[in-house]
Amino acid sequence: MKMDTLTWRTIDPGSSVYGASETHVRSVDEEYAWFFSGEYPALVRTVFFIVHSTERAEDIAQDAFMQLLLHWQKVSKYERPDAWVRRVAIRLAMRSIRREQMRSVVERGSHTAELPQSIDVDLANAIGQLPPRQRSAVVLFYFEDRPMQEIADILGCSVSTGWVHLHKARKRLAALLGEEVSESVD
Amino acid sequence: MSIDRRLREGFERSAPAIDPKDRVALERVTARARRHVMVRRVTSTVMVALVLGGAALGGPRILDALREDRQLEPVQEPTPSAPIPGDATIAGTYTATLGNEDPAIRGNQMVGKWTITFRSNGVLEVSSPEPFEESRSGYSFEVSGSQFRTDLFRTDVCNDKLPGRYRWQRSGNRLTFEVVDEPCPARATLFASGPWQIT
Numbered sequence: 001m002k003m004d005t006l007t008w009r010t011i012d013p014g015s016s017v018y019g020a021s022e023t024h025v026r027s028v029d030e031e032y033a034w035f036f037s038g039e040y041p042a043l044v045r046t047v048f049f050i051v052h053s054t055e056r057a058e059d060i061a062q063d064a065f066m067q068l069l070l071h072w073q074k075v076s077k078y079e080r081p082d083a084w085v086r087r088v089a090i091r092l093a094m095r096s097i098r099r100e101q102m103r104s105v106v107e108r109g110s111h112t113a114e115l116p117q118s119i120d121v122d123l124a125n126a127i128g129q130l131p132p133r134q135r136s137a138v139v140l141f142y143f144e145d146r147p148m149q150e151i152a153d154i155l156g157c158s159v160s161t162g163w164v165h166l167h168k169a170r171k172r173l174a175a176l177l178g179e180e181v182s183e184s185v186d
Numbered sequence: 187m188s189i190d191r192r193l194r195e196g197f198e199r200s201a202p203a204i205d206p207k208d209r210v211a212l213e214r215v216t217a218r219a220r221r222h223v224m225v226r227r228v229t230s231t232v233m234v235a236l237v238l239g240g241a242a243l244g245g246p247r248i249l250d251a252l253r254e255d256r257q258l259e260p261v262q263e264p265t266p267s268a269p270i271p272g273d274a275t276i277a278g279t280y281t282a283t284l285g286n287e288d289p290a291i292r293g294n295q296m297v298g299k300w301t302i303t304f305r306s307n308g309v310l311e312v313s314s315p316e317p318f319e320e321s322r323s324g325y326s327f328e329v330s331g332s333q334f335r336t337d338l339f340r341t342d343v344c345n346d347k348l349p350g351r352y353r354w355q356r357s358g359n360r361l362t363f364e365v366v367d368e369p370c371p372a373r374a375t376l377f378a379s380g381p382w383q384i385t
Contacts, residue, residue: 033212036208036211036212036215037208037209037212040206040208040211040212041204041205041206041208044204044206045201045204048204049197049200054204054206057204057206058206058211061206061211062211062214062215062218063218065211065215066215066218066219066222069215069216069219070219070222070223116203116204117203118199118200118202118203119200119203120196120197120199120200122196123192123193123196123197123200124200138193139197142190142193142194142197143194143197143201170189170190173189173192173193174189177189177192179187179188179189179192180187180188180189181188181189182188185190186188186190186191
């Protein structure tokens, strides 16, 4: 869908999205809204475990869904639109971490985000010490329970590289959390 | 506990703490997308306007420049205006006879026939009438276009004054000088008393 062909259409009072054709708009918008309500909370949680900030996680997830909305007519035809929006969000999250790390270096201090109550703080802090790709691999594998093929696709690397990220992350986390680590992943 | 189990349980325990409001978020996302589209449209419109404006303003000039490029012959570099020592067009030997009407000529005993040779190497030689005691050679001259400059008599009657500047013209056998700037009256009298005839 090209940007210059987009027109804004009302989907319900107080909210509007666009579609490429009048007849298609309503069904497209409803489909998008349905997809959004199902995927958004899960994506925010995933991004949160990577960036460790509720506010940033929501901001990143909304950016990703905005991109999805702009490309909805094309992406909705894909087999896994959720993988597409995840890939966008994870990349935005990794970029955000790098930016945050740079800021910490420049300002000579680390920003400790306020974590919500009932969060496993030790786990969050341990994950916070991993590089962006290892963090993402851990969250996608253990929290989202995604197969390595899909994780590699989201991270934009080969499957073997995805496994390397995960194994390195496991070893580091085991050391930080004082847990056992075996060669094979359970 | 294995790290794998620790991770799975930790995520599972923590996940409910993150409870985003998807209804509000959807409105925000659509608003962002709308802004994004608007910004893109405005940017495109501005860019098109700038391009059209630039074409309207600069187009005629560009066309003129292109047209001139086609019409004009290659222009030769202008000749440097630095003085040229000597000059083939002025080179030669000239004579002039100064009468006794001018008091300056009489006072400086310059009455009589004068011969001046302009050599192409910029050297000036003067042969003066017998009563004038200061006939010499070794002075110099420079020509630049119609401008003529010389230091004749600098070390004697001109008392180290600056060189004199003249506008010169040669027409057939006649050579004339017109004073432009001359601090030495004797020299001005000599050159301006022409016309000088080529020999």
